[in-house]
Amino acid sequence: MRKSLLRMTLRQLQVFRAVCESRSYSRAAEAMALTQPAVSLQIRQLEEQVGLPLFEYVGRKLYLTEAAESLLAASADIFDRLDSLDMNLSTLEGSLRGELRLSAASSAQYLLPHLLAAFRERYPQVTFRLDVTSRAQIIQRLADNLDDLVIMGLVPADRALEFFPFLNNPIVAVARPNHPLARQTHIPLARLEEEMVLQREAGSGIRKACDEFLQLKRVHLGQSMQLGSTEALVQGAIAGLGVALVPGHAAAAWIRRGELVCLNISELPLMRSWCAVHSRGKRLSPVAEAFLAFLREEKALIRQLAEPFEPTVADQ
Known part of the structure; x- marks a missing residue:
């Protein structure tokens, strides 16, 4: 040297x-x-x-x-090692301290802060840095080793990743209350072929999951409109642009307020899972290990935290 x-x-x-x-x-x-x-x-x-x-x-x-x-x-390596040292010393002292660095898909932003708050109740000396971004950027962040963990729905199968599914992530169809489908029950999935369907941009996890599902069910959308965020999909449905395919957690607040309804489509919701993901072989910090343990061990608490975000289907 x-x-x-x-x-x-x-x-x-x-x-x-x-x-x-x-x-x-x-x-x-x-x-x-x-x-x-x-x-x-x-x-x-x-x-x-x-x-x-x-x-x-x-x-x-x-x-x-x-x-x-x-x-x-x-x-970056030097300061990461110092952070890890600080966490290890805190663990030896009987407390957990340090920063948990996370990035998450945009549709996870509604529920994730509640999970972090529950985790911090147990470990009050832990802090967080959370970046909410797109699926493509999350995959790049994984490659660049920028985070302790990432939270995403559709984990790439072509990369060396470890992941833990910790909560259902239902994708539902929503529309405003005066939409013609809002009061119907047992609507066939193929009925979407006659509607304007609002979708995320190509490359997003939600869009990929929906495209694969519709292809499997041989449903071919006649009209669709691409909007660049989950929030835009929700607001587009409220505005009456069409039927939006969105994660239920993202639309739940507007459904509770009566600004949207969750359509009673027979083959929905499309069930996916939120996953905590990191690169295979990555050396996790004590805080990241503790957060993974929290996700594994506190399933009942996590379901309880998720209940307010569960969409209610209209007129079953």
Whole structure:
């Protein structure tokens, strides 16, 4: 190992990471409560220790050099190990402490905060960082090892992943109360061929699950409209654009308020599961291990937390 690398300090790496994140010396200085000359000095000393420039300007924009990309990856490993050390020391002291880093599919955002709150009641020194994003971004985050765990519905079968299904995720058809189908019972699934059906964009987990299900049932939609979020699907159905295929948890509040009804379609809901997922072989932090144990052991509590989000089918 180069002896100069042993002179690097954690403070220098913190400043370096702040510059990488903000792509600005001045914004990094503000975030770190330092002066801009102090940030510049720390980066200059770090470049001397590394032996290569870390940043370059093109026009007015700051870019990371190849050396900076390598150092950023190494610093992430260093701080991850320190976080893990802190958690392990807390466990040895008889308490669990640390940050649980999660990303989740957008349709999980309604229920997941309630699960996190219940988990934190048991471990009050745990904090969370939750990113709500698309299925494609979640898969990329898994590949980049950015999270402790991800919460998603449709787990890719072509990747080396470990997953634990912990709660049903029903996909239902909803419409506003004055829709012609709202008061009908035992509606054949094929009836959707005559309706305007609101769906998520291609590539989303909900869209993939619905497309595979409809293909299996040989139902071919005559009209469909693509909307880019679960919230947009719900609001589109409320506005009267058509029948929306959505996760029941996402529509439950509007169903309870009477702004939507869950249609009584004979082969729905389409049952899927919410899963906690991580890369196979990933070294989980004590907090992530504890959260997985919570999901496995507290099934009754989780079902109780999910009850307010369960959709009620109209006029059965």
